[in-house]
Amino acid sequence: MPPSHSRQRSPLQEFQLIDTLHRRYGRTGPRVVRGIGDDAAVVTALKGHEWVVTTDLVTEGVHFDLTTATCEEIGYKAAVANLSDIAAMGAKPDYLLVSMASPTSRTAADIERLYRGIMRACRPYGVELIGGDTSASLQGLFVNIVLIGSVPAGRALTRDGAQAGHLIYVTGTLGDSLAGLNLLSGRRSLKGSFGAMTRPDQGLVRRHLRPTPRLEIGYTLSTQRLATAAIDLSDGLSGDLRHVCAQSHVGADIDADALPISPALRGYAQRHRIDPLELALQGGEDYELLFTIAPRHRLTVERLGRETACKLSCIGIVRPHRSGVRLKDRSGRMRRLPLLSYRHFRPMPHPRRGGR
Amino acid sequence: MPPSHSRQRSPLQEFQLIDTLHRRYGRTGPRVVRGIGDDAAVVTALKGHEWVVTTDLVTEGVHFDLTTATCEEIGYKAAVANLSDIAAMGAKPDYLLVSMASPTSRTAADIERLYRGIMRACRPYGVELIGGDTSASLQGLFVNIVLIGSVPAGRALTRDGAQAGHLIYVTGTLGDSLAGLNLLSGRRSLKGSFGAMTRPDQGLVRRHLRPTPRLEIGYTLSTQRLATAAIDLSDGLSGDLRHVCAQSHVGADIDADALPISPALRGYAQRHRIDPLELALQGGEDYELLFTIAPRHRLTVERLGRETACKLSCIGIVRPHRSGVRLKDRSGRMRRLPLLSYRHFRPMPHPRRGGR
Numbered sequence: 001m002p003p004s005h006s007r008q009r010s011p012l013q014e015f016q017l018i019d020t021l022h023r024r025y026g027r028t029g030p031r032v033v034r035g036i037g038d039d040a041a042v043v044t045a046l047k048g049h050e051w052v053v054t055t056d057l058v059t060e061g062v063h064f065d066l067t068t069a070t071c072e073e074i075g076y077k078a079a080v081a082n083l084s085d086i087a088a089m090g091a092k093p094d095y096l097l098v099s100m101a102s103p104t105s106r107t108a109a110d111i112e113r114l115y116r117g118i119m120r121a122c123r124p125y126g127v128e129l130i131g132g133d134t135s136a137s138l139q140g141l142f143v144n145i146v147l148i149g150s151v152p153a154g155r156a157l158t159r160d161g162a163q164a165g166h167l168i169y170v171t172g173t174l175g176d177s178l179a180g181l182n183l184l185s186g187r188r189s190l191k192g193s194f195g196a197m198t199r200p201d202q203g204l205v206r207r208h209l210r211p212t213p214r215l216e217i218g219y220t221l222s223t224q225r226l227a228t229a230a231i232d233l234s235d236g237l238s239g240d241l242r243h244v245c246a247q248s249h250v251g252a253d254i255d256a257d258a259l260p261i262s263p264a265l266r267g268y269a270q271r272h273r274i275d276p277l278e279l280a281l282q283g284g285e286d287y288e289l290l291f292t293i294a295p296r297h298r299l300t301v302e303r304l305g306r307e308t309a310c311k312l313s314c315i316g317i318v319r320p321h322r323s324g325v326r327l328k329d330r331s332g333r334m335r336r337l338p339l340l341s342y343r344h345f346r347p348m349p350h351p352r353r354g355g356r
Numbered sequence: 357m358p359p360s361h362s363r364q365r366s367p368l369q370e371f372q373l374i375d376t377l378h379r380r381y382g383r384t385g386p387r388v389v390r391g392i393g394d395d396a397a398v399v400t401a402l403k404g405h406e407w408v409v410t411t412d413l414v415t416e417g418v419h420f421d422l423t424t425a426t427c428e429e430i431g432y433k434a435a436v437a438n439l440s441d442i443a444a445m446g447a448k449p450d451y452l453l454v455s456m457a458s459p460t461s462r463t464a465a466d467i468e469r470l471y472r473g474i475m476r477a478c479r480p481y482g483v484e485l486i487g488g489d490t491s492a493s494l495q496g497l498f499v500n501i502v503l504i505g506s507v508p509a510g511r512a513l514t515r516d517g518a519q520a521g522h523l524i525y526v527t528g529t530l531g532d533s534l535a536g537l538n539l540l541s542g543r544r545s546l547k548g549s550f551g552a553m554t555r556p557d558q559g560l561v562r563r564h565l566r567p568t569p570r571l572e573i574g575y576t577l578s579t580q581r582l583a584t585a586a587i588d589l590s591d592g593l594s595g596d597l598r599h600v601c602a603q604s605h606v607g608a609d610i611d612a613d614a615l616p617i618s619p620a621l622r623g624y625a626q627r628h629r630i631d632p633l634e635l636a637l638q639g640g641e642d643y644e645l646l647f648t649i650a651p652r653h654r655l656t657v658e659r660l661g662r663e664t665a666c667k668l669s670c671i672g673i674v675r676p677h678r679s680g681v682r683l684k685d686r687s688g689r690m691r692r693l694p695l696l697s698y699r700h701f702r703p704m705p706h707p708r709r710g711g712r
Binding site: 033034037038039040041042043044045049050051052053054055056057058059060061062063085086088089091095097099100101130131132133134135136137138139140142144146147148149151153156158159230231232247 | 389390393394395396397398399400401405406407408409410411412413414415416417418419441442444445447451453455456457486487488489490491492493494495496498500502503504505507509512514515586587588603
């Protein structure tokens with residue numbers, strides 16, 4: 001199916017966009033030898049460091065929906081997904097590349113808003129835009145982000161270092177983003193402002209649209225050699241914990257009562273007669289970190305939480321592999337942790353009614 | 357428009373794909389600390405080197421068409437587009453990340469074929485697959501490739517070093533890829549084998565589907581400090597030369613008679629009554645290199661061409677900026693070089709009849 005002329009962004013438009021981006025975001029620091037506008041970017045390595053590279057592709061209708069989020073919010077969140085991966089490796093983010101395929105229904109202003117959102121998420125961390133690509137799309141908007149970071153050699157936090165007896169921590173609170181998504185999905189358009197929502201509900205929506213990458217805590221956990229394994233919670237605790245267990249060849253016991261649930265989420269769950277525990281286990285896109293530490297580091301880590309004003313909760317303990325991944329429920333009974341996989345941009349598929 | 361369940365590749369399928377890729381391509385060398393399967397990849401930097409990073413997004417119906425190319429060929433070519441950018445920087449390619457959004461009409465076997473094509477292009481150069489992302493797409497296949505290479509510090513070939521008096525060279529021959537595309541586009545399906553084509557025409561098609569990235573020559577030009585500027589010819593000589601001129605603030609005189617045109621292209625042009633010069637100026641996706649050198653390096657560069665068995669042609673000379681970009685035609689007349697922009701995956705829009 002050969003595309004019609006009108007479906008293609010002309011090379012001229014592409015060059016104009018590159019020029020605009022170059023002018024706006026191309027003010028690069030001393031480590032960028034060559035930024036946007038050549039065949040490739042050239043950057044210098046930091047002495048004694050390793051490079052950490054991640055990429056994340058988000059697509060319209062699968063990861064986001066332009067009726068519940070603006071272009072700027074979509075850009076912001078796509079960037080956070082990558083920043084959060086860098087945080088989970090205990091690294092600092094340095095460089096950014098953005099590829100985008102957009103249908104003709106999107107204007108140049110939409111594309112610029114997307115970039116604005118991306119840069120708004122990245123700039124506080126000094127990340128520099130060094131390249132990318134643009135293309136037409138026959139249907140739907142596609143945004144691929146690449147983030148390159150650095151970590152002192154040998155210190156990257158991987159998923160395979162957890163050992164039986166280690167403590168399992170998470171940052172922040174869990175499930176807020178999913179509740180925020182559910183609240184947004186109840187509305188047909190963004191035109192209706194937050195006015196009609198309670199303040200705690202607004203907070204949940206904000207957690208969905210503007211999550212915080214846990215870069216400071218991740219970097220401290222790696223450089224101070226505190227964590228033995230780490231992952232970011234993008235697909236939900238239930239699934240992401242399993243990745244750590246599988247790669248570390250261990251099991252885990254999670255304590256339902258210890259899961260950090262925000263007052264806003266409790267209120268939301270009560271009103272909608274949903275079990276907040278289920279939201280906390282299933283909810284993805286919280287972009288909190290899950291990490292394990294040897295018990296001797298407990299006090300250091302808890303002090304770190306206070307110093308960085310980042311809530312840290314010990315939610316369980318690593319077990320030998322044969323134990324599997326279990327949940328101690330509120331009555332003290334152990335059961336297999338249910339695998340509830342999070343689907344991006346879909347409201348909760350099975351709200352359990354009457355639970356609590 | 358919320359996506360239906362069936363349109364999404366389930367997380368399980370994604371994990372299986374990652375596992376398969378990990379098994380098949382994840383045998384990484386000593387510089388890869390962590391490859392596929394964690395939050396991000398970790399790689400070590402080469403001492404005394406800078407990093408070169410490029411990304412290229414290709415989309416179905418815009419850059420390729422599954423009726424004229426197989427999944428493996430599309431993967432191969434997408435990889436070459438990136439390898440060629442690395443070649444144009446005078447760097448060596450090291451690491452690869454692949455993001456892909458695919459509609460449900462594509463099977464897992466299709467996706468694996470795409471990867472096979474990508475790896476077939478990359479493996480001869482020792483490039484290692486270190487990460488990527490997969491997603492569903494509502495319509496059309498999207499492939500984004502990131503390539504990370506390295507170059508000795510300070511030696512990268514950029515577009516801005518050309519000076520008046522420098523000689524302009526290109527590798528290989530020009531226009532073959534466009535002729536190959538035209539030949540392919542005449543057929544409705546790939547099912548018809550090459551049998552019906554003459555051997556020279558088969559060669560043109562092969563140049564379109566399996567271009568060669570000029571990595572060896574690019575690396576030599578940079579490390580031996582021979583070239584003053586370089587670009588790869590992905591959008592056609594006419595446009596790409598202008599990028600070098602604009603960024604170097606120079607003009608250029610190109611000699612029509614010096615443009616390297618293959619016997620196969622001459623034959624094709626004669627049969628179709630097209631001017632081969634126009635194909636050579638307009639044809640994109642040849643993935644040859646255009647570079648400039650100071651005249652004192654002329655003999656060294658020509659010896660290099662013989663040693664590497666890579667045809668090198670001096671096609672013109674760099675002029676002061678005020679001269680503009682000109683073409684000396686066969687009658688010796690100077691005229692402004694026409695800007696003929698190449699559109700990927702579109703047969704020649706305006707075949708000039710009766711030309712020659």
